[in-house]
Amino acid sequence: MDKLLSITEVAEEFGVTARTIRFYESKGLISPQRVGSTRAYSYKDRGRLKLIFRAKRLGFSLTDINEYLELYIVDQTQKEQVHLLLDKVNGRISELEQQQEDLIDTLEELREIQKQCSESIDTA
Template identity: 50%
Template sequence: MTQDQMTIREMCDAFDVTPRTLRFYESKELLFPIREGQKRLFTKRDRARLKLILRGKRFGFSLEEIRQLLDLYDIGDQQETQLNRTLDAAGKHLNELEQQREALDDAIEDLRSQINWVEDRLSALKK
């Protein structure tokens, strides 16, 4: 094993994921570790891809969206297509997240109002 390769345990420790997660991403053709018998060795490319996968998941991208964007890396146009599609997808997800935040802010405000009403009602009953 070279310094450029990491074992599944090292990947799990470095990225705070489980072996099951790494095997799942491999089964979805998102990661392509080198196989030596039962052993999986992850390259720098796998580490970069995993970092992008985890970031994409955090931003609400589906695994299929992530796979499609990652697959654009190798088309030979200096990543222009990949970057353009990532920008489009990110803009859509940002809009969705902002809408979700607005809905959450409204729900929080409504819940605070209800809590205040109940507290006022309880205070009135104790008098």
């Protein structure tokens, strides 16, 4: 569990490039230890990366992710963190539901255009 991994090993573990991991480090989301000039990623760093990748996949911004991760340090009870997460999740659900409605409307409109085009071709 305390084993330190290199950036290459961590990149392989998560199926990303080392550049991706360095990007998250440059944004202050992770801070690996240094062994000389080599980055050394702990179990905790990899846990943070797992949370980052999950949050990105779910559509959260880097600002949202950073705010959430910072609460790990500040709030030992994790109450604030859970409340923040709930607010962010509720907001993301609302955004996705609106996008879903917009997509349904767009698809209906495109199908109507498709139908009109097909009918126009059939009558020509």
